[in-house]
Amino acid sequence: MTRTPASARFAGLVGLVGLAATLLLGACSALAPAADATFDLQAHRGGRALAPENTLAAFDNAMDMGVTTLELDIGLTADGVVVISHDTVLNPDHTRDASGAFLTASGPAIRTLSLAQVQRYDVGRIDPSTNYGRQFAKQVPRDGERIPTLAALFERVRERGATQVRFNIETKLDPGRPEETAPPEIMVRALLAEIDKAGVGPRVTVQSFDWRTLALVGQWAPQLQRAYLTSGRTLQDPRWTGGLRRADFGSTPRLVRAAAGRSERPVIWSPAFNDLTAVQVQEARALGLKVLPWTVNERADMVRLLDWKVDGIITDDPAVLRDVLRERGMPLPAGR
Numbered sequence: 072m073t074r075t076p077a078s079a080r081f082a083g084l085v086g087l088v089g090l091a092a093t094l095l096l097g098a099c100s101a102l103a104p105a106a107d108a109t110f111d112l113q114a115h116r117g118g119r120a121l122a123p124e125n126t127l128a129a130f131d132n133a134m135d136m137g138v139t140t141l142e143l144d145i146g147l148t149a150d151g152v153v154v155i156s157h158d159t160v161l162n163p164d165h166t167r168d169a170s171g172a173f174l175t176a177s178g179p180a181i182r183t184l185s186l187a188q189v190q191r192y193d194v195g196r197i198d199p200s201t202n203y204g205r206q207f208a209k210q211v212p213r214d215g216e217r218i219p220t221l222a223a224l225f226e227r228v229r230e231r232g233a234t235q236v237r238f239n240i241e242t243k244l245d246p247g248r249p250e251e252t253a254p255p256e257i258m259v260r261a262l263l264a265e266i267d268k269a270g271v272g273p274r275v276t277v278q279s280f281d282w283r284t285l286a287l288v289g290q291w292a293p294q295l296q297r298a299y300l301t302s303g304r305t306l307q308d309p310r311w312t313g314g315l316r317r318a319d320f321g322s323t324p325r326l327v328r329a330a331a332g333r334s335e336r337p338v339i340w341s342p343a344f345n346d347l348t349a350v351q352v353q354e355a356r357a358l359g360l361k362v363l364p365w366t367v368n369e370r371a372d373m374v375r376l377l378d379w380k381v382d383g384i385i386t387d388d389p390a391v392l393r394d395v396l397r398e399r400g401m402p403l404p405a406g407r
Contacts, residue, residue: 109139109402110139110382110383110384110396110401110402111139111140111237111363111382111383111384112137112138112139112140112383112384112386112389112392112393112396112403112404113138113139113140113141113142113239113363113383113384113385113386113389114129114130114133114138114140114141114142114386114389115142115365115366115385115386115387116129116142116143116144116157116387117129117130117132117133117141117142117143118132118133118136118138118386118387118388118389118390119207119210119387120207120209120210120368120387120388120390121209121210121211121388121389121390122210122211122213123165123194123195123196123197123210123212123213123216124157124165124194125143125144125155125156125157125194125218125219126155126194126195126213126216126217126218126219127216127219127223127224127227128195128213128216130143130224130227130228131227131231133389134228134231134233134236134406134407135406135407136389136390136393136406137393137403137404137405137406137407138236138389138404139236139237139383139404140236140237140238140239140276140383141224141228141236141237141238141239142239142241142385143155143221143224143238143239143240143241144156144157144240144241144242144243145221145240145241145242145243145258145262146159146181146182146243146252146253146258147181147182147252147253147257147258147261148181148182148184148185148186148188148189149182149183149184149185149188150185150186151261152186152220153220153221153222153261153262153265154181154186154189154218154219154220154221155218155219155220155221155224156181156218156243157243158181158243159180159181159182159243159245159248159251159252160177160178160179160180160181160251161174161177161178161179161181161192162174162177162178163175163176163177163178163198163201164197164198164201164203164204165194165196165197165198165203166178166192166193166194167192167193167194167196168191168192168193169191171193173198178192180250180251180252181218182251182252182253186220189217189218190217190218192217192218193214193215193216193217194216194217194218195212195213195214195215195216196212196213196214197210197212207387221240221262221265222265222268222269224238225238225265225269225271226269228271229269231407232407233407235404235405236274237274237275237276238271238274238275238276239275239276239278239298239385240262240275240276240277240278241277241278241279241280241300242255242258242259242262242277242278242279242281242284244258244279244280244281244283244284245281246281246283246308246310246311247308247310255281255283255284255287256287258284259284259287259288259291260291262277263288263291263292263295266292266295272292272294272295273294275295275296276295276296276297276298276339277295277296277297277298278297278298278299278300278339278341279298279299279300280300280301280302280305280311281311282299282311282312282313282315282330283313285297285299285313285330285331286313286330289331289332289334293334293335294335294336295336296336296337296338296339297331297334297336297338297339298338298339298340298341298363299327299330299331299338299339299340299341300341300342300365301323301327301340301341301342301343301346302342302343302346303343303346306323306326312326312330313330315329315330322351322354323340323342323351324340324351324354324355324358324360325354325358327340327355327358327360328358328359328360337359337360337361338359338360338361339360339361339362339363339382340355340360340361340362340363341362341363341364341365341385342362342364342365343364343365344364344365344366344367344372344376344384347362347364347376347379347381349379352379352380352381356380361382361383362381362382363381363382363383363384363385364376364381364384364385365385366385366386366387367384367385367386367392368386368387368388368391370391370394370395373386373391373392373395374395377395377396377399377401
């Protein structure tokens with residue numbers, strides 16, 4: 072028997088989901104949430120402007136400073152371990168081999184390496200000669216940092232007693248390069264197992280540009296919060312949006328609302344901040360969505376977004392955002 076591909080089945084739901092979204096719009100508008108008293112200050116990759124990205128050192132620094140949420144990325148090793156890495160392949164901008172030398176080119180895909188092999192590399196310093204290094208010149212090196220497991224981060228937060236800290240976990244998938252990562256189903260099952268083992272589900276958001284991930288989370292773990300990441304590029308390619316097309320819904324907030332369907336938790340839309348307008352924020356809120364733009368590092372941009380009443384901001388530099396919130400008299404997350 073020939074089976075219909077999952078993407079085609081998902082795309083086939085467009086008509087039904089679109090109708091449901093239309094019927095629910097009036098109700099959602101009436102129930103649109105007011106701005107939360109607690110603003111969500113998210114440290115992107117642990118706050119890579121200040122410490123090496125996606126390392127335990129960065130997450131410690133963010134918790135010391137005081138953030139609401141640790142934002143991070145995950146992949147799977149060849150032996151099925153969930154590790155924290157933004158890149159699907161070893162990145163020469165911040166990866167050194169056993170001799171201490173920066174890689175001269177992109178390394179192998181993390182998916183092809185065992186955990187033991189992945190952790191032979193040092194990711195505690197950026198190469199200052201690269202564009203990445205120049206962009207984050209004030210980052211403090213932490214030599215000896217390894218690509219950590221997700222379980223290690225959960226354990227570190229538990230050991231610190233940081234029970235208020237949340238996790239925003241991005242699945243790093245690319246539908247255009249499926250050979251570099253585990254399939255969505257395998258990655259999501261591994262992620263959900265780690266979340267369940269650590270007992271942190273109420274404090275977790277799963278986010279992704281690849282909305283196949285989020286459809287699976289909605290099906291297998293509807294109690295978890297989901298965040299729909301968007302960029303100009305991914306919105307142009309329905310492979311990223313689970314077969315849905317923005318043109319069929321009229322706007323990005325409506326597209327996100329349709330993709331999310333019913334949800335036990337408030338759904339988050341996380342757009343690239345330069346793509347966001349005040350009108351879109353209002354529309355998203357009328358649809359019952361929370362809005363958390365990425366990645367916002369300049370004070371003027373933070374101020375503008377705060378004026379628009381976004382629900383949170385994802386930033387590489389949580390110290391700057393804390394200063395802006397303090398100046399506006401907004402509550403600050405406590406450090407530890």
